[in-house]
Amino acid sequence: MEFLVGLNGEPEWVRDTRRKAWETFEQIPMPTPRDEEWRRTDLKTFRLSDYAPLSLPNYDGIASVEALPEELKPFLHPGSEEGNVAGLLVHHGAKAVYRWLSEEAERKGVVFLDMATALKQRPDLLEGRLHQLIPTNETKFVALHAALMNAGAVIYIPPRVQLELPLHLFFWLDAERSSLFDHVLIVADRESEVIVLTHYASPQGEFSALSSGAVEIFAEPGARVFFISLQEWGERVYDFHFVRANIRQDAYMRWVLTAFGGKLWRINCHSKLAEPGASTDMLGMSVGAGIQQFDHHTFQEHVAPQCKSDLLFKVVLMDRASSIYRGLIKVHKNAQGTDAYQANRNLLLSPKAKADSMPLLEIEANEVRCTHGATIGRVDELQLFYLMSRGIPRRQAEKIIVDGFLRPVIDKVPVQWFGEKMQALLDAKMLAEAKRLGYA
Structure with missing residues (x-):
């Protein structure tokens, strides 16, 4: 652990965070089927000791696009080229190998940096925000992530700046039995607007690795944030991901979280509607085959009055794939006027596929409209006919x-x-x- 603490000239408060997180990681036991939130998650074949963390690279600057490995280029859609995005940041393993930001975005004061560079050049954006929404002692995997964070990005959109084109983050992991701990921190200041795309990919087939990422989003008053995530890991990659947003007055946040790969993909998605007028759309899509398992945990937390949240997670399962959905709408006592909806829909294309769905409500206010529902079924034979x-x-x-x-x-x-x-x-x-x- 100590070899990470002094690397890359990180601020002392980051080093302290790493040390404390490692202590927490060592104290918290691995989850077991006896833990309610892990009761249906299959960890029988997972061994944390099988994976080694990618060491933090020594950043000397960002290489040119020509330096990108050939095996990585097919995953970068032509749409992600300069002119079709406002910025592109590419990670090969834990190393940021390419960064580009449009002149217009730079002129408007947009910050778009890899995590290691941001810790050196813009620690003011991180201090007081890093791990504010995702506490390092929340779970064993969060603690491990905080201790070994080795990649990621920091995005800051100044007040009233609206980017029409997206900022694109691409992560390519190809080191066998390695671990990626990326952290993405997004701050959309007052009345700004941004679209952020994240894309995770690896070799297919027998390639094995571990990913444990975190995303923290601060949507300031009147901001509009669109966060779109695409995951196409190889079929033997384990991914434990945590995404959180704090949505303030009259701000809007849209998630679209999609997964196609991985042996186990576990996503924890939490929207906190912290001030009046905040709203969010939370959407998810998972498509599984073989023995893949998708484990979705969502939390729509209504803290303030007159807020709205809408959730729709859809899953398609083939062969012996399985899915778990556990979602909670929580309405705090003062959150009168809440309008919340939650739906989980599962389509099974095989008699061996399995889906479990547990939508939940916890309501402490009395002037609310909250509904939820779940469906699990096969393709309608009448439609097929x-x-x-x-x-x-x-x-x-x-x-x-x-x-x-x-x-x-x-x-x-x-x-x-x-x-x-x-x-x-x-x-x-x-x-x-x-x-x-x-x-x-």
């Missing part, structure tokens, strides 16, 4: 139904080329499953 009676083969008809099922989530992605990337991954996954079953 309707399509097949018009000459459409069964697998193609099933694909049309799946497309329609997930379209409400993809349509909420505010960047067209990023939504098209999600659709392409869905198409590829459905085709691979059809081939496995001998239909294509």
Whole structure:
């Protein structure tokens, strides 16, 4: 642990955070099926000791785009090139290998830095915010993340600055049995607007690794923040992710969290509506096959009155894939006028696939409108018959139904080329499953 503390000239308060987090990590036991929130999560084959943390690289500057590894380039959609985004930051493992920010964004005072550089150049943006929303003692995995944080980004949007084009963060992990602990901190100041895209990818096949990331978002009064995440890890990657937003007066926050890869993907998503008029849309989409497991935990926390939250998580499962959803709407005593909705929809394409759904309400106020619901089911045979009676083969008809099922989530992605990337991954996954079953 000490080899990290003195590296890269980090501020003393960051070193203290690392030390305390490591002490907490050593004290907290690994979760077991006896823990309620982990009761359905399959950790039987997971061994933390199998993975070594990527050491913090010694940053001497950002290389040119030509220096990017060839195996990484296919994952960067043409839409992410300069001119189609306001900024691009690429990580290869724990090292930021490329950063670009448009002249317009720089002129407006936008800060877009990798985490290590930000700790040296703009510690003022981090002190008092880093781990404010995600306490380091929350879970064993959060403590480990805080102690070994080795990548990430810091984004600051000044007051009343509105970026039409997105800021794109790409993380490529290809070191076998390695660990990535990235931390993304976003501050959207008063009446600003920003779209942030995060994209995680690795080699497919037998590649194995661990990821434990964190995202903290501060949406100041009147700000509008769109956070869109795409995960396409290899089939043997474990990912424990924590994303939190503090949404202040009249601010708006939209999440779109999508997952296609990983052996286990566990996401904890928390929106805190802290001041009157705050609102959020929380959307998620997971598509699983093989023995993949997706574990979704959501929290819509209404602290202030007259706030609105809307949640929709959709899951498609093939083969023996499984999904867990546990979501809570909590309305505090003073949060009168709350309008909250929560829905989890699961579509099973195989009799061996399994989904568990637990939407929950905890309401302490009396003038509220809160509803929740969950569905788990197979493809409607009547819908299939309707399509097949018009000459459409069964697998193609099933694909049309799946497309329609997930379209409400993809349509909420505010960047067209990023939504098209999600659709392409869905198409590829459905085709691979059809081939496995001998239909294509």
